[in-house]
Amino acid sequence: MANQEYDAIVVGSGISGGWAAKELTEKGLKVLLLERGQNVEHVKDYKNATLPPWEIPHRGRRTTEMVENHPNLKRDYVLNELVLDWWAHEDTSPYVEEKPFTWFRGYQVGGRSLLWGRQSYRWSDLDFEANLKEGIAVDWPIRYKDIAPWYDYVEKFAGIAGNRDGLDVLPDGEFMPPFAMNCVEKDVKERIAKHFEGKRHLINSRVANITEPLPGRPGCQARNKCWLGCPFGGYFSTQASTLPAAMATGNLTLRPYSIVHRVLYDKDTKKATGVEIVDAETMETIEYKSKIVFLCASALNSAHVLMRSATDIWPEGLGSSSGELGHNVMDHHFRLGASGTVEGYDDKYYFGRRPGGIYIPRYRNVGDDKRDYVRGFGYQGGASRSGWGRDVAEMNIGGPMKEALTEPGPWSMGMMAFGEILPYHENTIKISKDVKDKWGMYALVMNAEIKDNEQKMRKDMMNDAAEMLEAAGVKNIHTYDSGYTFGQGIHEMGTARMGRDPKTSVLNENNQVWDAKNVFVTDGAAMTSAAAVNPSLTYMALTARAADFAVKELKKGNL
Numbered sequence: 001m002a003n004q005e006y007d008a009i010v011v012g013s014g015i016s017g018g019w020a021a022k023e024l025t026e027k028g029l030k031v032l033l034l035e036r037g038q039n040v041e042h043v044k045d046y047k048n049a050t051l052p053p054w055e056i057p058h059r060g061r062r063t064t065e066m067v068e069n070h071p072n073l074k075r076d077y078v079l080n081e082l083v084l085d086w087w088a089h090e091d092t093s094p095y096v097e098e099k100p101f102t103w104f105r106g107y108q109v110g111g112r113s114l115l116w117g118r119q120s121y122r123w124s125d126l127d128f129e130a131n132l133k134e135g136i137a138v139d140w141p142i143r144y145k146d147i148a149p150w151y152d153y154v155e156k157f158a159g160i161a162g163n164r165d166g167l168d169v170l171p172d173g174e175f176m177p178p179f180a181m182n183c184v185e186k187d188v189k190e191r192i193a194k195h196f197e198g199k200r201h202l203i204n205s206r207v208a209n210i211t212e213p214l215p216g217r218p219g220c221q222a223r224n225k226c227w228l229g230c231p232f233g234g235y236f237s238t239q240a241s242t243l244p245a246a247m248a249t250g251n252l253t254l255r256p257y258s259i260v261h262r263v264l265y266d267k268d269t270k271k272a273t274g275v276e277i278v279d280a281e282t283m284e285t286i287e288y289k290s291k292i293v294f295l296c297a298s299a300l301n302s303a304h305v306l307m308r309s310a311t312d313i314w315p316e317g318l319g320s321s322s323g324e325l326g327h328n329v330m331d332h333h334f335r336l337g338a339s340g341t342v343e344g345y346d347d348k349y350y351f352g353r354r355p356g357g358i359y360i361p362r363y364r365n366v367g368d369d370k371r372d373y374v375r376g377f378g379y380q381g382g383a384s385r386s387g388w389g390r391d392v393a394e395m396n397i398g399g400p401m402k403e404a405l406t407e408p409g410p411w412s413m414g415m416m417a418f419g420e421i422l423p424y425h426e427n428t429i430k431i432s433k434d435v436k437d438k439w440g441m442y443a444l445v446m447n448a449e450i451k452d453n454e455q456k457m458r459k460d461m462m463n464d465a466a467e468m469l470e471a472a473g474v475k476n477i478h479t480y481d482s483g484y485t486f487g488q489g490i491h492e493m494g495t496a497r498m499g500r501d502p503k504t505s506v507l508n509e510n511n512q513v514w515d516a517k518n519v520f521v522t523d524g525a526a527m528t529s530a531a532a533v534n535p536s537l538t539y540m541a542l543t544a545r546a547a548d549f550a551v552k553e554l555k556k557g558n559l
Contacts, residue, residue: 005290008290008550011294012035013243014113018241019543020294022246023543035108037280038108042233042239046228062081063081083115093437100486120162120207129143134374137425138499140529141499141509146509146545160175160176162175165203175206178205182384184345184348191471192468202360218232219233257279261285263310264309265310273289275287275293280439302525303429306319306320308431319521324506333454335482336417338479339469340412341410354382360468362532378418379465380416387408419457421454506521510545
């Protein structure tokens, strides 16, 4: 085996891993960044980002062959020819569903930072205090004041476009100017505020797309092609942001095609000594040594690595002494809401294809509002006019149809709700005893579901959307519930939660594994609850905070 030593090893190169690499290298550490998939170089490897639809064989859509070969990916929008290589394939990376579970993974340098929806919201103390106040799971070991400076820090570097709205439930941040609402959204905003007497708020979505230039990033061109990779660095990704910063230090070694099998652990020192990898191309097993390890492989994969580590001491893996490793799996449930048509704006239009629309922050179980469920939900959505692709049934042939399609169609307004899932101990992942992946590692088994609390919430999530649209004067409103399969939100959380007590949690307040203080987990695995907002901004802040702590402790000789 080849042995090489570093100050720090970072496992995973997505949103959290990229931040860990940047922070640790900028603080002077020699860092090895391990990614299990292929390398994707900024700009050069965004092969479909600048192609017009007619130059793509199937215009970017899915084919019958793709549907047959990808039974998991076909469940949602992720299956198409444009980015098929950026999603993990079921034949080489299988998993087992004891209960229906949709797991979309990005195995390449940059991970899902290339593919994410970029909605970026801070948590509030309403979120950090909820578990304690409601007697659910365990208390978060931190509060908003502990992470607020780190939200400031990561927002300034990543670039978040948004408006300062002064809402306690959704703290303001360090924002670039927002993408402007269109005329319909502005009017709907005013009508909702008036009708609900300021208790519900329609605001600009807060997105990690820059409206002002940053170094090396000219900015968002409003092309609506974000998930193809952006040659302009218009949105935050590892490739556009954190990786160039880490590389500029001269302290980073990036190694793709490196599947981490386990963290190496010394039972005498009670510390990790590095990691063992399998080279995805050669199948060679290699050990790398380091003083600290950051697991940022995404929630379920980071837990999977821990489960395979130090099994000679803890049969269930490193970090399992509390009995919580692999438990408390969370996501956001969604795919329901309402939409309708808007009259009176046929002489109005908008320019560009904004990367975000509107957001309605949580208002249920806030203040005096009490429901027959706990926690709440928010809405993402927007207003738009249909384009040339619309169906004009009355003029479906010849000149009249062509003439009709030279003008934009009617306005519509829609809202989709995203709700919080509680951290149920019985929602779990575990290691299969018989199903292996291409590299001989046993796959994960999923057993998670939403329960009565979320089912009750879903009624309000759908009906409230219709209520608000009606109050705003929207016509022909229809509600929908397209059904939800656990994991579809692509916001996997839990499995190695933070807490105040090693008997009930896997990580402490600094994201250290209780059982090995030089191992840090800063991706979704660390989350103690899910809140109702998208979690990625919180991963960034937790990672930067933990990296700062780790380097200080390393210099003190405590790690």
